[in-house]
Amino acid sequence: MGAGLSRREFGRAAGLAGVGASGAVLLSGCSEDSVQARTAAAGKTWKVSGERGAGLGGFDSTMKSFMQARNISCGQLAVARKGKLLLARGYTWTSSSTLKTQPTSLFRIASLSKAVTGAAILRLAQEGKLNLGAPVTRLLSLTPPSGQTMDSRLKNVTVWRLLQHTGGWDRDLGFDPMYRRDSAVASALGVRIPVTKANIMKYMNGRRLDHTPGSDYAYSNYGYMLLGRIIEQVGGTGYRTYVQNKILGPRGITRMKLGRSLKMNAASGEVPYASQYNVSTVMDASGATVPAPYGGFNLENMDSHGGWLSTAADMVRFAGLFDAANPVLGSTSIGRAFGRPETGVDSSGAWYGCGWHVRNVTGGRNTWHTGGLPGTYTILVRRHDGLTWAALFNQRDDASGKNYGDIDKLLHIAANGVTSWPTTDLYGKYF
Template structure:
């Protein structure tokens, strides 16, 4: 059973009759809703339209811990990492002498920043040439980390979302110029009443290009206002969903007209995942595995959970110090609810497999064509970078810590790695 109040328009499958009511709970093939007048009504799920049944299924699923979580004993870390020495940091995976200086640069970076776990993979011409893990599999720094562990890639989720959207466009199921508001039927939500009228002009392309109209440098990144969202929807932190994020965004005034200019926007990619689910009729991760991940051979692509207790087995621990200096369960930063902006976890090798098949702009790569591009991810517990070089080399590096709420470490890491890689790239 799941219980949480959230309003929506429900549709009876047979008659098409619609009713505006709040979802309360679901159990035993029925859904309990609260009418506007205050009364509660129990409805057989089979009477509802497919999208309503899918909605209820997702609400029930979001309240349950993943089955694999019970097997996971990973604990996140909220203390400062002990002083590290490069020579004491364990490394696993087959070593390549020609990449020894790159590996050393990563170890030195770990020492400088106090990072306890890093994975690094490098590929070329469709083959993984290097797949290594540095550091430890536990915050007590006892067990060496092994290649193949899944780590969050934060905003490096976005190129994967782009690839999924462009797959729908290529398949003729979506157009870049499609308007988001009617496509998602956002008028069904009460928050749409009186919302900024410019919302009606936002297109799929605007969201892909970070030109939807929201500027975090002007109004802040409202996807981080989790406490305010919980108060608005009367839910607990661990009950916050991407739909809450979507609807909360309807209450925010746009900072500029859609398409007018570029402003990096996490919210737009949360909305894009709603588009993927609406158009494909599948949950995001299901669609991803049937398309982009299948094409790439990236079997480890999965959705991370905000809290260690809910996380799948096989995913790394995260260090939240200094952003969080004491344990918080549930964590205020909700990875789950910000799905399109940074939910993906995977191995470094699988991210390279993605880069072998798609550009960082989400376009499927053409045989023989040269690509140059890079992307980075940064949120609490994550510093991640990737690169596609014109010489055919791709790499992904994922760390389990970042600095105080900034992306500075991404640039620092890229600088030291690229400097060493440039010296040996011609021989790879």
């Protein structure tokens, strides 16, 4: 699967985020001591870097138990409360003497990238450069492959519908062009691998939509790839440049950058990624078998839906854009980010806004997103009580078969266990 949640997974995750926030979750997790006993023979050691305020040891314990139970080598956590950074940690579980995750180490954040893209779209609308009700066909030059015609319903795919996953593309029906479908695109167009974003768009312009636009919620990585191209067209510059100049830069975020697929192109300070799976590469036509995180998907094509590298501290700093009106996003833009879509509110009362899952809970509103790629699992949570946290891992699968989504409720429990929040602010140290 590609970055983010499928429609089937969304309902389960929405329930977890809501229940986790209430603290009413019963767990049967393994003890830290039993985990250490099982893994001691491997000669691994637990390393922690960074800082935290007093009384937040429960977060460290949660990350330790979670990572050791799944043999995750690199993890990172940042916790903020009411505009102050209270914890910024790097965690390492390894037998390597040289590998040590820092609070400033970079991770692929997968679908947390969607919140970044959503913020950029909202900023363009705030600048008066973009009408969110505009059809994508008016904003982008869309042409189908030779001899094919476009679905007439494409004219009803608006920017709003791309943002809220109601554009009509449904990866649950078996086709996500952004993830391991490169050979199908290349074959249909008669082009060579690796395919480009323009190749993918041309190919998709010849396919029928899976749903009538606006009729159904269906998570679409492709829809967010199109949003990146709209940012380029309307913003008059590259996607990365617009995001850095208009969204990240004003928040003092300078570490974030777009990732690369191959290990030899890793960024300075980027963690290594792990998966138990090897797959055929999509980066060339060799058919070579490669580790899934390094050539099993084309990260360069995923820029606006899953391509960013970040730290956990950067992500909670970014999330602060949505706490109150500010020079980057005003109150109207923030309201739009979490607005109810025309369809897609699930049975638990959760919906998808503009790069965020949203749910009203007792006391306010929770917003969150998860991300996943081979070699990556991430979560970003904004809680109704002023808490924000981000957890990043360099793995999403292992032989244990344990659920990586469990980190959601575990971190809610850790937060609920804090009896007195510190007043320290670490933002000055890491920004």
